[in-house]
Structure formats: structure tokens, C-alpha cells
Amino acid sequence: MANIKCIGILTSGGDAPGMNAAIRAVTRAAIYSGIEVKGIMRGYRGLISDEIVPFKSNSVSNIIQQGGTVLKTARCKEFQTPEGRKVAHEALVREGIDALVVIGGDGSLTGARIFAQEYDFPVVGLPGTIDNDLMGTDLTIGYDTALNTIMEAVDKIRDTASSHERLFFIEVMGRECGFLALNGAIASGAEAAIIPEMSFQQDQLGDLISNGFRKSKNSSLVLVTEGDITGGAMAQAERVKNEFPQYDVRVTILGHVQRGGSPTANDRILASRMGAAAVDALLDDQRNVMIGIQNDNIVYVPFSKAIKKNKPFQEDLMRTLKILSI
Incomplete structure (x- = not known):
């Protein structure tokens, strides 16, 4: 079991309904396992500007039904540079954060992959995007x-x-x-x-x-x-x-x-399962992986696979639409 005492959470890129359910799940699953949690405001920008706050169990009370993200989100060009990622790493070390959970889409997980490789830092991603365009998972948080x-x-x-x-x-x-x-x-x-x-x-x-x-x-x-x-x-x-x-x-x-809007039951359940699984993955010494779901089973998907383009779509769906539109 990995020696992780503090987990940081951030949401990045476009917001998606269910992100708050994921934040809640990561926070409470970590606390349940005796791990401290810190919320990072405004995505990677918050790492660079040191907008990091302690999260307790009550920090995530009554948010599962809310759309958007209580951690806020932003796009950050600075994090795309080696200099920006160096500042971000220094902030994590200064805050005593041993591992990172990133909730976001393709661009967010691409940044997570680069950062994890540069600093040999444990990072687990959750697929938070309404587009459902990440490989290795049947569904993404917010799509439903x-x-x-x-x-x-x-x-x-x-x-x-x-x-x-x-x-x-x-x-x-x-x-x-x-x-x-x-x-x-x-x-x-x-x-x-x-x-x-x-x-x-x-x-x-x-x-x-x-x-x-x-x-x-x-x-x-x-x-x-x-x-x-x-x-x-x-x-x-x-x-x-x-x-x-x-x-x-x-x-x-x-x-x-x-x-926008309150997440559906399916998105709340998916986000909750994935959030809890992210903590399990870190404790199991997994890193550089995205939590996915395949055939209703939780899976670990390497970032390198998850962020590949052109997720295949089911061509039979197009045929179904054509048949039913007569």
C-alpha cells in the first residue's frame, strides 16, 4: 500500500454535471481511509497561484445534487510550460500533498500525464466531460x-x-x-x-x-x-x-x-463510484491512470490510452436512427 497521507483534488477544463459528486466521493473515501484532503481551487491555475484549502467531510456536504464544481475550474496556459509545472510541484510539496486527483477531460488529463511523468508524482484522473470522448471508458461524468x-x-x-x-x-x-x-x-x-x-x-x-x-x-x-x-x-x-x-x-x-443543471442519478452514481475508486487506486500504488467504467465494472486506464483521439462510435446507432426516422 502506498504511503499517502494527503491527497489534493482539482477540477480542470470545461465543467460537467457530476463533478461535485466526484469531489465529494474522493474527499470522503480518503477521509474514511485516514488520509488528509486538500481542495485546489480553479484547476491547475490554483496550483500555480497556491489557492489550496483543507477539505473536511462537511466541506462536501449537500453538493452531490449541484451542477458545476465547488472547486471552480479554469484553463491555465502557464501549466503548459515547464516553468509553470515547476511552480505547481513546489506548491504541492509545500502543502504536503502526496498525490493528486484530477477531474476533467482530454486536455486536463494530458496535463496530468505530463506532470506525473516529469516529477514522478502519483496522479489519478477522473473523466469529467459531457462529450464522452475519452478512450477506455464507456461513459464520462456529465455525459448522461x-x-x-x-x-x-x-x-x-x-x-x-x-x-x-x-x-x-x-x-x-x-x-x-x-x-x-x-x-x-x-x-x-x-x-x-x-x-x-x-x-x-x-x-x-x-x-x-x-x-x-x-x-x-x-x-x-x-x-x-x-x-x-x-x-x-x-x-x-x-x-x-x-x-x-x-x-x-x-x-x-x-x-x-x-x-449546467443538477446531475442525473446515473451521473451521481458514476461519479461516486469513480471518486471512491480513485482513492483505492492511489492506495494500491497506481499512478498515471484514469478511472474508467467498462461493462459496469471499474477499470484503470493508462493516461496514454485515455487521451487518444477518435473514440469509436457504434455505427449500428446511426443505422437505428435511419430506420426509425422513416
């Missing part, structure tokens, strides 16, 4: 809540789309990963999803139109993943206006509403 937020929003947009017989392009988050758009489309009964994974293979919008896009329906909804690969909802709508002016087209960009 964001998906439910999208579903509820699309349900409401459908009322207007039907009333006015319009074609709506609805932009969701995800960047290079189309899980939110694809599963959001299935869950809300949308007609199609335009996702990055398919954009290199085919002209998704052209296929939809040529295959009798709206068929007998008086309205249609298409979910589009944000970003340069798909062009986003505005670009897709502009193309339809130019090439198919007979359609009455509207755009809704859901934006940051997808990141």
Missing part, C-alpha cells in the same frame, strides 16, 4: 445529464417545428465526437444527426436530402455536432437555404445550457 438536457430541449423545439412546418438544425456540443448528437437524435426522435465521425466518409446532408429527407413529414429536426468538421448548424442551414430554398429553415444552438 447533458444528453437528457438535449433531449428535453429538442422535445420543446419539436412543438414549434411542427406548428410552423419547419426544418430545424439544432447544434449540440461534442467537437470531434458525435455521441451527444447521435444519441440525442435517437432519444428525441429526430430525423437525423450530422456528426464528425461520418463527415470524412460522406456528404451527410446531401444524402439526407437526396434520400427524400422530409418524406411525408410536415417538420424535421436534425442534430449537428459543433465544430469545424461538420461546420455546425449555421453552415448546414445556409447550405439548405442556398440549394433547397423550398424549405423553411431555422437554427437553434443549445450552447452552454448543456453543461
Whole structure:
């Protein structure tokens, strides 16, 4: 068992519902094991500016239901430099922190991996991102809540789309990963999803139109993943206006509403399991790993694997969406 007496926790990058549940789980699991806990405010920036506070069991009371993160989060360019990471390491040593739990997405875990290697420092990551784009885990913290937020929003947009017989392009988050758009489309009964994974293979919008896009329906909804690969909802709508002016087209960009709100039961349970597992991993002398979940079992995923790009999506989901949209 590793000789760890104090664990530091930070949240970094974009916030995700369930981060507070993870903070709570790490804190209480560590205290249960006789380990001191310190919260690091504002991610890696807080390490460099020495914004570190002691955490007790009551520090995390009544936060499991809250969205966002009580530790706050920020992006930190200084931590991307060797000089910045040196200042961060000096702060950890000065505070007596023996190990670090980092809750965040791809960029956060990339920083954690570099830091852990440079200073041979025990770091365990938790996948906190609504995009669900980290390898080695079936789900990330925040994804289920964001998906439910999208579903509820699309349900409401459908009322207007039907009333006015319009074609709506609805932009969701995800960047290079189309899980939110694809599963959001299935869950809300949308007609199609335009996702990055398919954009290199085919002209998704052209296929939809040529295959009798709206068929007998008086309205249609298409979910589009944000970003340069798909062009986003505005670009897709502009193309339809130019090439198919007979359609009455509207755009809704859901934006940051997808990141907020009280986490679902699934995200609270996932974050709690992963947070407790992070402490177990450190006590088991694991380092440079992300806690993941596969087939409902906790797994340890090396950072080098977790942060690889192009997490595969299930192509049968696209087929399911196509079949059900007739």
C-alpha cells in the first residue's frame, strides 16, 4: 500500500454535471481511509497561484445534487510550460500533498500525464466531460445529464417545428465526437444527426436530402455536432437555404445550457463510484491512470490510452436512427 497521507483534488477544463459528486466521493473515501484532503481551487491555475484549502467531510456536504464544481475550474496556459509545472510541484510539496486527483477531460488529463511523468508524482484522473470522448471508458461524468438536457430541449423545439412546418438544425456540443448528437437524435426522435465521425466518409446532408429527407413529414429536426468538421448548424442551414430554398429553415444552438443543471442519478452514481475508486487506486500504488467504467465494472486506464483521439462510435446507432426516422 502506498504511503499517502494527503491527497489534493482539482477540477480542470470545461465543467460537467457530476463533478461535485466526484469531489465529494474522493474527499470522503480518503477521509474514511485516514488520509488528509486538500481542495485546489480553479484547476491547475490554483496550483500555480497556491489557492489550496483543507477539505473536511462537511466541506462536501449537500453538493452531490449541484451542477458545476465547488472547486471552480479554469484553463491555465502557464501549466503548459515547464516553468509553470515547476511552480505547481513546489506548491504541492509545500502543502504536503502526496498525490493528486484530477477531474476533467482530454486536455486536463494530458496535463496530468505530463506532470506525473516529469516529477514522478502519483496522479489519478477522473473523466469529467459531457462529450464522452475519452478512450477506455464507456461513459464520462456529465455525459448522461447533458444528453437528457438535449433531449428535453429538442422535445420543446419539436412543438414549434411542427406548428410552423419547419426544418430545424439544432447544434449540440461534442467537437470531434458525435455521441451527444447521435444519441440525442435517437432519444428525441429526430430525423437525423450530422456528426464528425461520418463527415470524412460522406456528404451527410446531401444524402439526407437526396434520400427524400422530409418524406411525408410536415417538420424535421436534425442534430449537428459543433465544430469545424461538420461546420455546425449555421453552415448546414445556409447550405439548405442556398440549394433547397423550398424549405423553411431555422437554427437553434443549445450552447452552454448543456453543461449546467443538477446531475442525473446515473451521473451521481458514476461519479461516486469513480471518486471512491480513485482513492483505492492511489492506495494500491497506481499512478498515471484514469478511472474508467467498462461493462459496469471499474477499470484503470493508462493516461496514454485515455487521451487518444477518435473514440469509436457504434455505427449500428446511426443505422437505428435511419430506420426509425422513416
